[in-house]
Amino acid sequence: MDFPRTLLLTAWRQDARYAGAEAIRRILGQLPRDRIRWSSLEQMKTEGELDLPACATFELRRPHWRLAKSTFGYLWTHELQTKRLADRIADWASDFDPELIWVLPELAAIPTATHLAGITGIPLHATLYDVLESAREICIPALYYSRYMRNVKCLFGMLSSLDTVSPELLGHVRATYGFADDRPAMAMPPSVPESWIHSRSSARREISGKSRRIGFCGAFRTTPAQWISFLDTLSELPYDFEIVAFASSDSVHGVGLPGNVTLALQPYEPSEHDVIRRFIRMDVDACYLGLWKD
Numbered sequence: 001m002d003f004p005r006t007l008l009l010t011a012w013r014q015d016a017r018y019a020g021a022e023a024i025r026r027i028l029g030q031l032p033r034d035r036i037r038w039s040s041l042e043q044m045k046t047e048g049e050l051d052l053p054a055c056a057t058f059e060l061r062r063p064h065w066r067l068a069k070s071t072f073g074y075l076w077t078h079e080l081q082t083k084r085l086a087d088r089i090a091d092w093a094s095d096f097d098p099e100l101i102w103v104l105p106e107l108a109a110i111p112t113a114t115h116l117a118g119i120t121g122i123p124l125h126a127t128l129y130d131v132l133e134s135a136r137e138i139c140i141p142a143l144y145y146s147r148y149m150r151n152v153k154c155l156f157g158m159l160s161s162l163d164t165v166s167p168e169l170l171g172h173v174r175a176t177y178g179f180a181d182d183r184p185a186m187a188m189p190p191s192v193p194e195s196w197i198h199s200r201s202s203a204r205r206e207i208s209g210k211s212r213r214i215g216f217c218g219a220f221r222t223t224p225a226q227w228i229s230f231l232d233t234l235s236e237l238p239y240d241f242e243i244v245a246f247a248s249s250d251s252v253h254g255v256g257l258p259g260n261v262t263l264a265l266q267p268y269e270p271s272e273h274d275v276i277r278r279f280i281r282m283d284v285d286a287c288y289l290g291l292w293k294d
Contacts, residue, residue: 003035007098009089009116011109013042014055017248017268020104020129023191028053037096039089041108056092058085060108071143078108079147086115098122103155105132107139111151114158123160128169132177137223153178163188196276212239215284217246217275222290224253230288234261244282246275 008028012021028036029051036053043057060077067073089112101124103113117124132152136145156162156177161184164170170187173179220227234241235258245252246266257263269275279287 003032004099005096006036006100006102007089007093007096007116007122008036008038008053009101009103009109009113010038010040011042011104011106013040013044013057014038014052015044015046015050016042022270023129024104024127025050025052037093037098039092041085041112054096056089058088058092060085069139069141071141074141074144075147079111079151082108082111083115086112086119089116090119100125102127105152105155107135110148110155114151114155117158124155124158125161125163126155126159127163128173129165131169131172134221137221137226138219159183161185192272192276196273210239212241212286213282213284214241214243215245215279215282215287216243216290217287218290219247219251220253220290222253224255227253227290228255231255231258231261234258243288244279244284246278 008024010016010021010024014021014025028038033053038053038055040055040057041060043059044055060081062068063073063076068077085108098120099122101113101117101120101122103109103124103126105113105126105128113124113126116122133149135148136142140148156173156179159179162170162173162179163186164173165188167187170185173185174181179185222230237260239260241261243261243263244266245263246269249265252263252265266278269278
């Protein structure tokens with residue numbers, strides 16, 4: 001059986017970093033390019049430099065910068081435009097005659113995918129690598145959150161199938177987002193072998209002295225208040241901390257650091273293996289995982 005003609009939709013651009021785009025590009029590298037079209041809601045910055053299937057951008061119109069992070073700004077950017085965007089994407093893909101819509105459900109891609117599935121009547125599949133509630137702590141205004149979660153549940157109620165990065169996340173989706181138990185779903189196996197993590201050099205230094213190094217990779221999943229609380233805890237300990245962070249600078253909370261804490265932002269690495277090897281070479285003592293909490 002041929003791979004279904006697939007219309008992929010992402011909120012972020014096809015050449016993005018730090019948002020799952022590397023993983024999706026690697027997956028696409030194993031699939032027949034002529035059976036895929038990739039639509040995004042953000043303009044590419046390196047067009048022509050990557051080996052990608054046919055791509056198109058359906059860029060969101062942004063409000064005035066003073067309104068961008070307000071409830072109205074999110075309603076305008078991530079909801080009110082999405083029906084029009086879905087119509088345009090459906091027109092672009094009509095000659096391709098897609099058999100499946102594949103969405104990475106984030107922000108405006110969530111209602112856009114819902115409209116797109118409604119317009120075309122095509123089965124809808126999602127790949128989920130994060131708890132969607134985390135958006136309330138990262139970017140979404142409190143007054144918009146209930147509408148955002150309504151959109152999430154509407155999308156997951158329409159899904160024909162789903163894949164996630166862990167069985168625990170799949171269980172959370174079943175229990176929370178209205179994804180029916182009888183619909184096909186799978187948890188992807190880990191992409192990082194344990195041997196990568198346990199391959200430290202025998203010459204590694206003992207954890208001693210006053211210096212401690214903390215590794216971090218990804219996007220902060222905490223509110224500024226929780227990040228400040230974590231830093232305050234570090235400030236009370238009798239050590240000097242260096243936080244080695246593979247993260248975009250605009251994802252770091254803009255708060256002052258205690259005198260015994262420094263933040264060392266690292267250059268971009270294209271793979272998990274590269275990040276892990278860097279952590280090992282830098283003698284990272286522990287890793288930080290930012291998680292929101294009620």
